[in-house]
Amino acid sequence: MFKHFIILQWKSFIRSASFKANLMLKIFMGFMALYFIVIFTSLGIGSYYLIEKQDLGDPLQVVNKYLIYYLVIDLAFRYAIQKMPITNIKPLLYLPITTNKIVHFSLVKTAISFFNLVHSFFFVPFSIVLVIEGYAPLGVIGWHLAMMALFYSNNFLNVLLNNKDSVLIPIAGIFTVLVISQYYGFFDITVYMAPVFQAFYNSPWFTLLPWALAIFLYFTAFTYFKKHMYLDAGLSQKKTFAKTEDFTWLDRFGSLAIFLKNDIKLIKRNKRSKMTVLTSILFLFYGLLFFTGAIESYDGPVWKIFAGIFISGGFLFTFGQFVPSWDSSYYPLLMSQNITYKDYLNSKWYLVVIATLISTLIAAFYLYFGWDAYLAVLVGAVYNMGVNSYLVLWGGAYIKTPIDLTSNKKAFGDKQSFNLKTMLLTMPKLVLPLMIYGVGHYTISPTAGYIFVVLTGIAGFAFKNYVFKKIEKIYKKEKYKTLLAYKQAS
Amino acid sequence: MIEAEHLTKRYNDQVVLNLENLEIPRGQSFGLVGNNGAGKTTFFSLLLDLIQPTTGHIISNGVRVDQSEAWKSFTSSFIDESFLIGYLTPEEYFYFIGELRGRNKADIDAFLVQFEDFFHGEILGQKKYLRDLSKGNQKKAGIVASFIGNPQVVILDEPFANLDPTTQIRLKGIIKDLAAKEKVTVLVSSHDLIHVTEVCERIVVLNKGEIVRDIRTSAETLKELESFFAG
Numbered sequence: 004m005f006k007h008f009i010i011l012q013w014k015s016f017i018r019s020a021s022f023k024a025n026l027m028l029k030i031f032m033g034f035m036a037l038y039f040i041v042i043f044t045s046l047g048i049g050s051y052y053l054i055e056k057q058d059l060g061d062p063l064q065v066v067n068k069y070l071i072y073y074l075v076i077d078l079a080f081r082y083a084i085q086k087m088p089i090t091n092i093k094p095l096l097y098l099p100i101t102t103n104k105i106v107h108f109s110l111v112k113t114a115i116s117f118f119n120l121v122h123s124f125f126f127v128p129f130s131i132v133l134v135i136e137g138y139a140p141l142g143v144i145g146w147h148l149a150m151m152a153l154f155y156s157n158n159f160l161n162v163l164l165n166n167k168d169s170v171l172i173p174i175a176g177i178f179t180v181l182v183i184s185q186y187y188g189f190f191d192i193t194v195y196m197a198p199v200f201q202a203f204y205n206s207p208w209f210t211l212l213p214w215a216l217a218i219f220l221y222f223t224a225f226t227y228f229k230k231h232m233y234l235d236a237g238l239s240q241k242k243t244f245a246k247t248e249d250f251t252w253l254d255r256f257g258s259l260a261i262f263l264k265n266d267i268k269l270i271k272r273n274k275r276s277k278m279t280v281l282t283s284i285l286f287l288f289y290g291l292l293f294f295t296g297a298i299e300s301y302d303g304p305v306w307k308i309f310a311g312i313f314i315s316g317g318f319l320f321t322f323g324q325f326v327p328s329w330d331s332s333y334y335p336l337l338m339s340q341n342i343t344y345k346d347y348l349n350s351k352w353y354l355v356v357i358a359t360l361i362s363t364l365i366a367a368f369y370l371y372f373g374w375d376a377y378l379a380v381l382v383g384a385v386y387n388m389g390v391n392s393y394l395v396l397w398g399g400a401y402i403k404t405p406i407d408l409t410s411n412k413k414a415f416g417d418k419q420s421f422n423l424k425t426m427l428l429t430m431p432k433l434v435l436p437l438m439i440y441g442v443g444h445y446t447i448s449p450t451a452g453y454i455f456v457v458l459t460g461i462a463g464f465a466f467k468n469y470v471f472k473k474i475e476k477i478y479k480k481e482k483y484k485t486l487l488a489y490k491q492a493s
Numbered sequence: 494m495i496e497a498e499h500l501t502k503r504y505n506d507q508v509v510l511n512l513e514n515l516e517i518p519r520g521q522s523f524g525l526v527g528n529n530g531a532g533k534t535t536f537f538s539l540l541l542d543l544i545q546p547t548t549g550h551i552i553s554n555g556v557r558v559d560q561s562e563a564w565k566s567f568t569s570s571f572i573d574e575s576f577l578i579g580y581l582t583p584e585e586y587f588y589f590i591g592e593l594r595g596r597n598k599a600d601i602d603a604f605l606v607q608f609e610d611f612f613h614g615e616i617l618g619q620k621k622y623l624r625d626l627s628k629g630n631q632k633k634a635g636i637v638a639s640f641i642g643n644p645q646v647v648i649l650d651e652p653f654a655n656l657d658p659t660t661q662i663r664l665k666g667i668i669k670d671l672a673a674k675e676k677v678t679v680l681v682s683s684h685d686l687i688h689v690t691e692v693c694e695r696i697v698v699l700n701k702g703e704i705v706r707d708i709r710t711s712a713e714t715l716k717e718l719e720s721f722f723a724g
């Protein structure tokens with residue numbers, strides 16, 4: 004039976020409309036995965052000797068001390084990036100397959116994901132080094148197995164978290180409090196957790212406990228999904244109380260108001276787009292990593308522009324990236340209505356520009372780090388509005404993945420609201436301004452670097468009509484392909 | 494009003510539509526029938542420039558639809574749910590379409606009054622988004638939206654499917670009136686032979702992409718169609 008599921012999964016992968024684009028990206032992501040594997044492996048081998056050399060104490064104990072944070076960060080990453088099990092459940096429900104099997108398959112599928120495997124690249128070499136360096140082999144094996152169990156626990160916990168906000172919010176709250184209290188020295192969780200992890204080494208049979216936890220979580224997730232495998236429960240979409248809204252204050256935008264109103268409703272009323280806006284708010288705080296000097300490698304002058312682009316451009320990247328896709332479910336309507344591409348694109352452009360302005364205003368708190376920091380944000384904003392705003396609209400024409408706006412409401416929804424692909428496509432928009440700044444900075448002066456970037460942005464504004472005509476042409480050319488791709492839901 | 498010449502649509506080697514010549518005069522209520530895969534939706538999609546013809550073209554009111562977008566201002570349609578915006582309430586959806594067609598809120602409110610019967614109290618003021626309405630009610634909203642803004646061409650794909658009997662009867666009245674009183678060219682496709690014969694002045698039967706019958710509706714039409722499809 005599992006064989007059938009696997010075949011179905013494989014077919015849905017190779018027969019999807021975005022397969023070709025996907026394949027390129029998948030190859031790219033393969034390289035990314037390889038990169039992480041190399042990093043993790045070298046960390047696994049090197050960290051023992053590094054800790055010893057730095058004289059930080061017993062390597063195993065040092066690792067155990069920070070393990071709790073490792074686990075938490077792992078969980079956070081999973082929550083943000085790991086996709087939830089999606090098998091086409093509905094058509095299977097009517098067939099003579101037991102519900103148990105469907106649920107088991109969906110859950111087991113998550114267990115073999117990259118997110119679980121990548122840790123072995125650290126823990127396997129690390130454990131081997133431990134044995135070589137004379138730690139008790141049985142203890143190391145116990146400890147290692149315990150770690151595996153904990154990552155699987157995270158895996159199934161994530162499955163639950165993704166579906167229950169009521170579980171997510173308290174957990175996120177508790178960890179925020181813990182981090183803050185550790186930072187200010189009120190309470191140090193690592194003191195209490197380190198001995199627990201150490202215990203797996205000292206008494207290997209303790210390992211049974213985390214395995215019991217992992218199995219428990221598996222079955223909790225299992226019962227949760229099984230209970231919700233009904234069309235009117237987990238597989239249905241929640242109905243919300245709707246209110247007709249006018250947004251008459253937008254009428255000042257003339258003919259664009261029609262679309263702007265619609266876009267605001269789109270953002271407000273769909274979970275998927277709300278997630279996107281939340282993500283873009285997180286981007287606002289990204290600059291803290293740069294300006295507080297928290298990460299050394301970000302200290303180079305060029306990185307300030309990088310931060311500036313990110314801080315003001317959160318919405319531009321997360322929303323703008325998918326511009327026609329947001330309207331994928333009713334694209335045929337838009338294409339047969341009395342709409343010109345110019346108006347359509349223009350309204351999206353305004354939306355992105357307005358959001359960039361708002362982000363820039365909110366980012367005024369960076370003034371705390373001095374004028375220079377905020378100047379970088381302003382320069383980044385000009386570049387975003389003048390250049391990146393076109394680039395995202397342009398790139399969007401080629402992203403033909405339909406977006407199911409309501410997907411987050413399904414028990415087995417596809418949680419792609421923020422994924423690796425989005426990040427990858429963001430890169431070209433970031434590298435160019437860095438180079439422009441670098442040229443000014445290193446040949447003349449830092450101010451010249453800023454001026455160069457701002458001028459590029461302003462030049463972008465000046466060419467708006469020209470660029471729009473080009474983008475319009477691309478949209479027109481891609482129209483039929485896009486319509487066809489959107490017809491295939493996910 | 495509408496003219497298709499040498500129009501074909503091919504996917505790989507398979508010809509899904511092949512119309513040597515088809516002319517639909519202004520104000521005609523035109524019915525398209527045929528089994529699955531006969532090419533009905535393909536023809537409508539070509540009319541709306543949602544797909545590209547392999548050869549030939551369609552001219553609607555003097556506009557070649559695959560070259561100019563001027564047809565959009567006098568054509569409206571409801572093909573399937575992808576013509577609805579799920580996260581809007583029906584009212585908002587009507588206002589949106591209205592604004593695109595140069596009608597303000599008051600115009601739309603006045604326009605909607607005549608459809609109160611048709612809506613049967615299940616569309617307006619329901620505090621529900623379109624995506625949360627039942628299939629039949631979604632269809633009602635979509636069909637009515639396609640009447641907004643005095644279009645000269647209205648295209649409805651399978652408008653009777655999923656509707657309850659009362660609404661079907663009302664819709665038939667509306668479509669007849671559109672063509673007879675307002676000189677609107679109405680194109681309707683259906684699997685229900687009784688409905689089409691009641692509503693349409695002219696019925697074209699498609700089979701595997703080709704026109705096999707072109708009938709001016711009369712008392713015998715239904716029998717003729719039934720015997721054709723009985724094969």
